[in-house]
Amino acid sequence: MSVITVFNGLFCEAGVVVKRVLDATGYRLVTDQEIVADAARLSGMAEEKIARAFQAGTSVFNKFSHEKERSVAWLRLAMAQKLLDSDKLLFSGYASQLPPGSISHLLRVCLIAEIKHRLALAEKEEGFAEKHAHKLIRKDDEDRAAWVKTLKGVKDPWDPSIYDMVVPVPKTGIQETADLIVEQAANEAVKVTHSSRDAVEDFLLAAKVETVLASEGHNVEVAANHGKIVLTINKNVLMLERLERELKEIVGAVEGVRNVESRVGKGFHQADIYRKVDFEVPSKVLLVDDEREFVQTLSERLMLRDMGSAVVYDGEAALDLVKDDEPEVMILDLKMPGIDGIEVLRRVKETRPQIEVIILTGHGSEQDRKVCMDLGAFAYLHKPVDIDVLSETLKAANDKIRRNEG
Template identity: 40%
Template sequence: MEVNMPIIAITSGIYSNTGERVQKLSENLSCEVITDNDIIGEVVRRDGIKEATLLKVIQSKKLAFNDFTHEQEKCIACMKKAISEYISKGNCIFHGVIGHLVPQEMSHVMRVLMITDKNRRIKNGMDKLGLSEKEIKKKIETSDRYAFLWINTISGKKAWDKSLYDIVIPTDKLNITESVKLILEHSEKLSDISAGIVEKEADDFKLAASVEIVLTEIGGGLMAASNDGNIVVTINKKLMMLSKFQQKIIKIVQKIPGVKSVDTKIGQNYYKNDIVHSHEFETPLRILLVDDEKDFVQTLSERLKMRQFASEVVYNGQEALDFTDREETEVMVLDLKMPGIDGFEVLRKIKQTKPGIEVIILTGHGSEKDKNVCMDLGAFAYLQKPADIDQLTDTMKRAYEKINLNKNN
């Protein structure tokens, strides 16, 4: 690592004319510019997470089944790990919103905001793209909304809050040369930080990110901090059986290379009596309920959640097909009699295109003939409403056993 040079993390509003400033700064410092797309690409390559999933997380969009799969937490932890590896190499400028994942405690990281007022951004966008004022306004509002939600998720503050940054560059008042000069002057103040501190901070960040990746396998709302290999895990989400869960955290984290000790503490958002999923539970993680009777299926979803079965709900056949195209699904509970595409057609298409999804028919209008048709099409089971909740969950468990058996073969 180039220890005499700080890492710079630049956030900017779209159409604030920051590209040339960042490029000029990069040339002056002989630094590589790392964009959000670079970080996303690295996580896709190294961790096998889909780009679409990462973009959903950055845009603060809901991930189906996240209460049980913790995909959002894993995405964030993997992005932290990618950032930490860039930092360990040194000589880099982060340009984008993902750089906000760098801990505020890292003393050798300088945070910069480049921004101008909205009217100038609109004019800049119109000049650059040749679009109408209305079209540019919409692009700015969309970009800002994603930035605000993401940065608030990470820091609890507004995106352009000056307290998040060491320096703010008003791009309408400072030209490229003046902007770069101001950043260079501020960066010199960090050059006196000792090599030992810089290396320790980088190593601690990387280890904490590695710990958080492992923690996503056992629960959500878990944050790790490292101090020279001594790990503190903050439990920041409601759960049950706290003492047992703390022991599990310690046991798992102790096995990670570089960890010297492990402790846990309760975060300010902790409450008891919520579900923490463990892979020791033999229940499917991704269940889709398909039924046009909204009250019935919503109540069923709540009853399943009380039994630690995470589910998503759609209300017709087309929504079911669209959902499985977007989201990985393991078990589908499907009604037969629905308007539009009925359950028979959904079952037929699912088994043709996604045969790994186990489909449980749950209907109040079926016959023995319907049952035979469904089983011939590949349904896992055929249940009549009103099905006993224990019968349904037992059937789901057996379906999940089949899924795991197929994965292992």
């Protein structure tokens, strides 16, 4: 039997169509939530972190943490295992984009509708005002476009080249759309074959290799073909031969791998530098200080120690970033215009107590130190600070975070 994947825009009546297809075929529905839960179980990462990979916005820390790439790797592994275990499945949602085009027994379906129909449906089903519905649809389309570009390299999420069927549901009709999907799922062209099964095995092996590399802090493109692995490096590397040796040593130990090749891709000559994630040091450090030259220099010095950081220059900007992103450690000045450091510390510990806050100040008193420690600060340091002392403090904070996660 074939496998059906359904990708759709928001308010395109996909849920009704999918239910009718399931009723007619007896297939089992696999949702994004199930794939995310499996990926979380396999990886040990939190479900909410993995699910964030579906969103268009990427953390300012991602170039150091590779968290989105790691999430995608584990999502691929979860999907590959599902495809290996069963055929009579219908995947609906973002996860439907994960399998490669080489797996021929997948019927890839895209359900769309014109914006006026989507707005009318949002009002009818949810009671949303047009302005609010338009905002929701635009955000959802942006997320889907970013997701498809990440996986397929295609800017248009509804591009017919990546689907077997693109169906405008309102024009076709709900029942007619479901009937069409059921009919095409029985087509000989999407039946399981030995070669399509081999393609699933290749997908599984590539996903395993990708997750092993991700667990070692590496982010490279992986392809598999009957045990042969091709690694593509898409960022500039200062010592390419050493990196290739390390990658081949890691991948060669993966069960099922017979041969490993490496090559540079089209992004190799870009200015961005390849960075391996060092899990022993924090990769999500937020620096908050109104002394711009000082904090920018500090960020650069931390980067030389493989610690990823972002910089903001006042308390309000820090609170905004904490609300929208996920810093793990904050280095916080006390004396700043507007919201001062003590108030930032107080609010952060009220809303995101898992963030470890290191106070770094040139003006604090003993009373300030006591207040900060009572509010939950991890450490209280004075400027000028020895970079080695700060580095050790950051590593200690990182160790505490990892223990709490475990």
